[in-house]
Amino acid sequence: FSEVVLKHTQAQLYSVDYSAAVEVNYAHHHQAFADRFTALQASIYALPFPPQQFDKVFCFGVLQHTPDVRKSVASLAAMVKPGGELVVDFYPYRGFWTKWQAKYWLRPFTKKMSQEALLAWIERNADSWIRWYFFFEKIGIGRIFNRFLPICDIRHTLPPNLSAAQLREWVVLDTLDMLSPAYDQPQRIATVRSWFEQLGFTQIFAGYVYVENQRIAVVKGKK
Structure with missing residues (x-):
């Protein structure tokens, strides 16, 4: 996901990973995008930034593998500036x-x-x-x-x-x-949407997006 953002936008990107994968991400991108790419190793529950720092925050392929999914969403939401956007995906629970x-x-x-x-x-x-x-x-x-x-x-x-x-x-x-992950916690789309509402987001999209042959559960909203 870092590569997509760096190649297709001019954004200043801060990428956080709890695992050693952060080192691979850094090795792949720091030379070509040194002026606008920073990779950090940290917990989603202790992000190394002051609150309300980012115009856009996204988290893909991670939430279902965290111990407390709602707390994870709240931690990400705290990083979003007023007027900014949060986008997450997750494994959907359908019964x-x-x-x-x-x-x-x-x-x-x-x-x-x-x-x-x-x-x-x-x-x-x-x-x-x-x-x-x-x-x-x-x-x-x-x-x-x-x-x-x-x-x-x-x-x-x-x-x-x-x-x-x-x-x-x-x-x-x-x-x-x-x-292999320690946690695998699919969520109902309606549940994640309700968290966004409780956290003060508006203009919320909650549903599926389709990429090639994949159907991905996504919720996004504006603060």
């Missing part, structure tokens, strides 16, 4: 069916595994899982049966037109990301 899938049954075990052991297990089984995924899709039962494979949702989450090697790499990495 009991949301958690009726393999990852939520396996996560109590996989999140306790070392990254190395979990990655090795995924690598050993990825080819078989991919074959089963496309077999179920081909015979028309993928929408139901693929939920019970311990693999990312290829059709709805990965870019189209990947080569076989690229597909396997994406599957391995996305499945690792799916099974």
